[in-house]
Amino acid sequence: MGMTDLNSSDDYYTVAHLATEFGITPRAIRLYESKGLIRSRRVGRAMIYDHRQRARLKIVLRSKRLGFSLEATKAYLDLYDADRTNPERLLSMMQKCRQRLHELEAQRRDLEATINELRAVELSAQDDLRLLNLDPEAEFKAFMAGHS
Secondary structure (H helix, E strand, O other): OOEEOOOOOOEEEEHHHHHHHHOOOHHHHHHHHHOOOOOOEEEOOEEEEEHHHHHHHHHHHHHHHOOOOHHHHHHHHHHHOOOOOOHHHHHHHHHHHHHHHHHHHHHHHHHHHHHHHHHHHHHHHHHHHHHOOOOHHHHHHHHHHHOO
C-alpha cells in the first residue's frame, strides 16, 4: 500500500516502494522517468508517483518482458495521453492502435507456433529417453538438481 496524501483519496508511491513491489532497482525507475515513460512529482524532499504512474510502470515492465523497446513502449503509452477533443488526433490514435494490434496478433501467432514446436521437441526428447529405458521426469529432476 502506498502513502496516502491527506488532501486526496489517491495513493502515492515512493521510488523505493515501487522498486520493492516490482522487484526492480530505483535506478531502473529513474531511467524510465528520464525516457518520459513515467512521471513523478516532488513532495518535500520525496519524489512520488500516483496510481496512474504505477499503472504505467506496470505496462513498461510488461512490455520489457515481451521484448519491446523503450521507444515502442513510449509510443504505446503516448496513445493514452492523446488529445481526446481533436478528431484528427483521435483518428490517428485509432490508426496506431489498429496497426499495433495487427503487429501483436501476428506476434501472438508466431509465439503460439513456437510454443507448439518446443512442446513437440520436448515430447520427442522424452520418447528418446524412454527408448533408452530411462524415466524422463526422474532423469530431468536429477539433471536439474545437478545444474542449479
